[in-house]
Amino acid sequence: MKFSIQVNEGPYQHQATDSAYQFTKAALEKGHEIFRVFFYHDGVNNGTKLTTPPQDDRNIVNRWSELAEKHDLDMVVCVAAAQRRGIVDEGEMQRNGKDAENIAPGFRISGLGQLIEAAVQADRLVVFGD
Amino acid sequence: MKFSIQVNEGPYQHQATDSAYQFTKAALEKGHEIFRVFFYHDGVNNGTKLTTPPQDDRNIVNRWSELAEKHDLDMVVCVAAAQRRGIVDEGEMQRNGKDAENIAPGFRISGLGQLIEAAVQADRLVVFGD
Amino acid sequence: MSEDIKKFMYVNRRAPHGTIYAWESLEVVLIGAAFDQDVSVAFFDDGVYQLLKNQDTSDIETKNFSPTYAALGDYDVTKLYVEQESLEERGLTIDDLMDLKWEDEDEDWAEKDSIRVVSRAELSSVLDQQDVIFSF
Amino acid sequence: MSEDIKKFMYVNRRAPHGTIYAWESLEVVLIGAAFDQDVSVAFFDDGVYQLLKNQDTSDIETKNFSPTYAALGDYDVTKLYVEQESLEERGLTIDDLMDLKWEDEDEDWAEKDSIRVVSRAELSSVLDQQDVIFSF
């Protein structure tokens, strides 16, 4: 079966992104397809490469990046939400005149239409939030 | 009177930082002293210079930076919370082997002791959160 | 792209302004309108506050997105379900809400009400009939 | 630095694990212990869940900070107020909570209970007597 996942909260503050990660991993392990993981609202903050969590804690961002690499996951960060919250890739950096980018490996920035498409294409949309 | 302010949430997702800003501005306009504004939890995300909000919306980060410049405010971002969430200055960039920093003007990264000191030194601690 | 039309429901259970969910939810509804799905929007629990008249954010200096609800009709988003029990619990009636309309091209652009006040039982049944439920 | 000792109260009204507030609140209490203030910690509403026994986060793969509460006594944080009404509403008793102790150096290091179960009225009065109230 084909799943799409929506993540509404950032790393560490809310368990939402942990639950979304565990759900996605379990779905992949059961042989399901993940059409897309869409990061919305503060969820876009999962896509920053600048985190350095304590050694004895999980690294939420790296965990997503590794899952994406292993399973060729499509992880999309909403551009409008990202602009409000400061998540920037090379293109956004140029367009908005910023002097740095902070997007983590495996994440790409795109429009809200990607969420709608994810819901159209998948058999199930599963939302994780606050 | 001497106030310290604690901000627990990031920009845009919650009104907490808007309310904290309006309170701080009003206190300064009434002639009170702001000993420190301490950004904790997701509040550290107020300190990123990478946001580009829509033209017709307020720029929360710039607003804090401008208030800090005008009134010589001490705006402190908690280092432990910042590491979890990816807010990085020059020093943190070096220490944690990152290739970019994203701290906005007027913010500095420091330890939790600064919150305790803020509460000890001020006549009032006012907390804004979710 | 699949050619199927799905029944999309956007659920709004949160108050506006205190958090951004209501506004960013509305942004999704507007973008989604371009996708030719069968769209409904539900407002219940604190979501009914999103539709209150006379919202003016000038003094909190945040973006006032409430006039945007009036544009939903132009985007062919015409089924706005509002739960009666949620209104009553909050001391509100339909008269406290914005008067949202759409123009029916099949009936010579007759103006019709977008808001449908429904009971909790009716709303539950509408939710049950959807293909996709968005929550923010 | 002022030489005054202030009465510091850390208020915990949130459940652990679903959000980080409980854990980052505990980090403040630990850091604050170095500042020689008169420290109290209150657990009420969902905050009482923070003290439940047998918490094991291995399957959700988040940091299990609950053993850290047992270290509070070593940091001279010995006044932990737990509200009776909050326990009752949640079907809990003191026996469901971790057994937190501190050693009183004035009484030959006698072991004493850190947790004080108080009524809502007593807790309100304790809150009223503070100089600074931290909330997370």
Add this chain to the structure above:
Amino acid sequence: MSILHTVNKSPFEKSSVGSCLAHALEGSSILFYEDAVYAVLKGASIEPLVAGFDGVKLYALGADLKARGITDDKMIDGIEIVDYAGFVDLSAEHDKVQAWV
């Protein structure tokens, strides 16, 4: 000693308004702001709880009322409206501030 209690969440979404009302002692004050201003709407199911409150002074932040379309005529009687400067004054006038976040 006296506390200024601040509450910022809707009483229908979160338990903080209810808990604040249950813990506020005589002589303290409560400021409703952000989404907590919905607590002052007349005719809501929680009106008896809010209106029947003796010995505690109730305030609501005008900017947040206005943002949410809550006009004076829709408010429970006896609640005083303040602006951000008034919020600052209340914080100064009370011995400490407790945020019911």
Add this chain to the structure above:
Amino acid sequence: MSILHTVNKSPFEKSSVGSCLAHALEGSSILFYEDAVYAVLKGASIEPLVAGFDGVKLYALGADLKARGITDDKMIDGIEIVDYAGFVDLSAEHDKVQAWV
């Protein structure tokens, strides 16, 4: 048609558990996870609401129960424990998932 309802907030902090229970139709299922697992604690004031629920199957996520120290003997009877794989199965078995965030 049938819905898998997911709820992740404590019933004492937020109204989402109550609203979910009030809207769930016969034939649907509810999964309590994250802080919503506190809803299944025996002896709590909301036990009658949760336990008295007919026609709707109730589940709780084991990983979240364990994290919060809620052992089997403390749970209301009749609630089935699932792991993340079970959460995935429930999402597949129902026609759609409604998240009560």
